[in-house]
Amino acid sequence: MTKHSILIADKLGAAGLDLLEDLKDIDADVRIGLEKGELLEIIDTYDALIVRSATKVDADVIAAGSRLAVVGRAGVGVDNIDVAAATRKGIVVMNTPQANSIATAEQTMGLMLAASRHTARAHVSVATGDWSRSEFTGIELAGRTLGIIGFGRIGREVARRARGFQMEVVAYDPYVSEQVARDQAVTLVELDELLAKSDVVSLHCALSPATRHLLDEAALGKLKHGAIVVNAARGDLVDEEALAVALASGHVLAAGIDVFSTEPPAPDNPLVGHPGVVHTPHLGASTHEAQRDVAVQVVEQVVDAVRGDGIRNSVNFPFEMDAEMKPWLELAHAMGRIQFAMAPERIDRIEIEARGDAIEDSIRAVATGTLAGLLAGFLTDSVNLVNAPALAAEHGIAVAEAHGIGSRDYPNMISCRVAWDGGDRTMSGVVFENREGRIVQVSHYHLDAEPRGVILLMLSKDMPGVIGEVGTLLGNHRVNIAEWRLGRDKEGGQALSFINLDSPPGDHVLEELADVPAVVKAMVVEL
Secondary structure (H helix, E strand, O other): OOOEEEEEOOOOOHHHHHHHHOOOOEEEEEOOOOOHHHHHHHHHHOOEEEEOOOOOEOHHHHHHOOOOOEEEEOOOOOOOEOHHHHHHOOOEEEOOOOOOHHHHHHHHHHHHHHHHOOHHHHHHHHHOOOOOOHHHOOOOOOOOEEEEEOOOHHHHHHHHHHHHOOOEEEEEOOOOOHHHHHHOOOEEOOHHHHHHHOOEEEEOOOOOOOOOOOEOHHHHHOOOOOEEEEEOOOHHHEOHHHHHHHHHHOOEEEEEEOOOOOOOOOOOOOOOOOOOEEEOOOOOOOOHHHHHHHHHHHHHHHHHHHHOOOOOOEOOOOOOOOOOOHHHHHHHHHHHHHHHHHOOOOEEEEEEEEEOOOOHHHHHHHHHHHHHHHHOOOOOOOOOOOOHHHHHHHOOOEEEEOOOOOOOOOOOEEEEEEEEOOEEEEEEEEEOOOOOEEEEEEOOEEEEEOOOOEEEEEEEEOOOOHHHHHHHHHHHOOOOEEEEEEEEOOOOOEEEEEEEEOOOOOHHHHHHHHOOOOEEEEEEEEO
16 A cells, blocks of 8 residues: 655644544644744655645745645635746645635625624623614615625625525626526626625625725725625725725725735724724634635545545646647647637637647647636636636636637647627637647638737738838837737738737837727737
């Protein structure tokens, strides 16, 4: 019997530890609170490492783990793990995304109820000997509208509970389909409409550059007067200063806050101690049940992985792939990224074709690679070949195999057609014998473009002087062109350019490009 050794470096629930004790082929050591130097000294004796958020699994730790095959995170976030370094070394990194959904949803409802009934202030009042009932008159949730921003696992659990309170539920999530929402008896709306009609707004989206301070002064100003704000997701989704001002003016009635931009929050944080705020110290996942489920789930996943029995909830690239398949998967991923960038609306369907003896048996791998690239455009959580299909299904993106969607004639070629409400776009690519992937078709534009690095995608009128004018503009801004590939629909019609650049152009460059009369549209994609 092969023995596998696992190091548990952070506190883990008893249920997980009990499970490890019963496994005859597992040697588990619990060593909590190791300094980095201590961890570096011993990590090379373990096949797997289980952590929470305290232990930092950086590139040094990964490099020292000569036997390390799996890093399991008991929780969702993997910010304390150098996933890129682990991937390069072939180490699987996995998390436990489902285990805390119920706990966080219930915490959200608790904050919602406490904020609407002034529970925290009323509690303090009674504790200090007061009995001022009229001061704490609240509002009922029944018949009110709840607006959920971010309709993933936790958002959907909150919606189920809110319906039990007889609330109407609307949601904003540009990457969830209408059908997914209808299945949950929820109406999808645009963000401004959600803010205007919701009595309670609850945040459940991921933090990214696009969502940081999603609720800023302007957004808070669009809220219905007397609304309640609840945040049990990420602190930086809310501009805390702006929320404090909205509370002081009475425009926002109350807030339930479980997360802060800096944790623990600074003493001068405007929300800490505010009479209109119910706040808790990031307790979303802090239930006995969630801690138990996280512990059991991470242990089961890590044990299966070290035994070779399967990999679940991986956040990096755990598959072995031979030299023949790798460039096709890289090409598929790039095509997915570009398709997402070029789509004017939310993509709800993808059709994949793999043509030729070298690739036709790998349709699933090609589809998954394309999905991973497309999803990476809007999901901040790590997306890879393991979780891309499930994430696509979760976001209501239908995937199908197709035939004959690519019009170019190559012996081996992959094609991807994406569809949105009112339109679609087909893209085809090939891998040449030197293992270089090229995009050879974008709908009716035929070209030969390299999907790598910084790409300026430009749609322009097919007329003399465009290349010279655009090239001069880029040159004036010290942006060097590495390669320019162009295809046109017809003479004098429109031309699509893939322009490979040595460095990203600034926003001001794109603004100047938009002013060029012949340029119809321009965008930058970084691969």
